[in-house]
Amino acid sequence: MSIGGVPEPRPIAASAPSFDILTMSQPTPSVDPVTPVIGAEVRGVDLDHVTDADFRVIRDALMSRCVLFFRDQDISIASQKALGARFGELVAHPNDPGVDGHPEVMPIHADENSVRATGEQWHSDVSCDPRPPMGSILRMHTVPETGGDTLFSNMYAAYEALSERMRTLLDGLTAVHDGGPYYREVNRLIGRDDGGRAYPSAEHPVVRIHPATGRKALFVNQMFTQYIVGLPPAESGAILGFLFEHVGRPDFQCRFRWRPNSVAMWDNRCTQHHAIWDYWPATRSGYRVTIRGEAPA
Numbered sequence: 320m321s322i323g324g325v326p327e328p329r330p331i332a333a334s335a336p337s338f339d340i341l342t343m344s345q346p347t348p349s350v351d352p353v354t355p356v357i358g359a360e361v362r363g364v365d366l367d368h369v370t371d372a373d374f375r376v377i378r379d380a381l382m383s384r385c386v387l388f389f390r391d392q393d394i395s396i397a398s399q400k401a402l403g404a405r406f407g408e409l410v411a412h413p414n415d416p417g418v419d420g421h422p423e424v425m426p427i428h429a430d431e432n433s434v435r436a437t438g439e440q441w442h443s444d445v446s447c448d449p450r451p452p453m454g455s456i457l458r459m460h461t462v463p464e465t466g467g468d469t470l471f472s473n474m475y476a477a478y479e480a481l482s483e484r485m486r487t488l489l490d491g492l493t494a495v496h497d498g499g500p501y502y503r504e505v506n507r508l509i510g511r512d513d514g515g516r517a518y519p520s521a522e523h524p525v526v527r528i529h530p531a532t533g534r535k536a537l538f539v540n541q542m543f544t545q546y547i548v549g550l551p552p553a554e555s556g557a558i559l560g561f562l563f564e565h566v567g568r569p570d571f572q573c574r575f576r577w578r579p580n581s582v583a584m585w586d587n588r589c590t591q592h593h594a595i596w597d598y599w600p601a602t603r604s605g606y607r608v609t610i611r612g613e614a615p616a
């Protein structure tokens with residue numbers, strides 16, 4: 320389009336990294352939303368060498384978009400751990416021994432011999448912990464030709480879409496999250512003897528306030544949440560059943576198509592995710608680091 324025959328200056332493409340010629344400063348990463356509600360693809364950053372300025376962009380984008388995606392990140396486990404450690408202390412998984420020499424790095428792997436895949440239902444990672452993770456960073460090095468996408472859902476949006484009466488009902492409630500039933504079933508399926516170990520269990524608010532954004536997010540999930548405290552089982556079951564369906568509403572979601580060396584980084588306090596195992600007998604493989612969070616309030 321032109322005005323009076325003079326072409327309008329073309330806007331810089333949203334995805335082009337900016338470059339300040341006067342100061343010769345490094346290009347800043349670009350952040351491109353995936354849907355209006357959740358997710359962004361971050362370009363122009365090398366996760367092997369994250370500067371302080373990069374980190375500020377990443378952290379702010381994570382707070383506003385809830386999950387971030389990066390492409391072509393052939394990074395080492397040490398770099399992945401270092402990136403996670405900038406957000407906080409890394410934690411080992413309560414039911415996975417981790418990678419040799421790196422207990423806080425969880426392998427995510429499924430192939431033709433698998434009887435299950437990790438994260439095949441909507442959940443927030445390890446919400447059964449008294450201090451559930453703040454977030455996770457997952458890098459896939461091997462992906463199937465098709466399939467193996469991960470869905471992410473925005474729990475602010477899930478809360479805000481409820482009627483005022485439902486929000487009022489849920490606001491003061493707490494629920495018990497227990498790792499035992501899910502992790503014992505995983506161990507049974509893969510034939511792992513858990514030696515009768517105890518798994519984390521905790522009571523959390525059904526609606527939590529995000530410590531950085533101050534926004535309210537729904538915090539119940541079908542993997543770990545057992546019952547709402549103080550309600551008869553029938554009422555608790557009916558409300559949780561409704562909420563477990565509700566969090567999977569398509570308009571709260573984005574869907575990530577992995578490529579080799581893609582990275583996803585999510586804020587576990589305001590999202591849930593669901594990994595789709597539709598690629599058997601193909602192989603999908605990567606590493607996840609998980610960052611300790613705070614007790615939900």
Ligand code: SIN
Nearest residue numbers: 427437438469594607
């Ligand atoms: C998970 O962390 O729950 C697994 C996610 C995935 O494999 O995409």
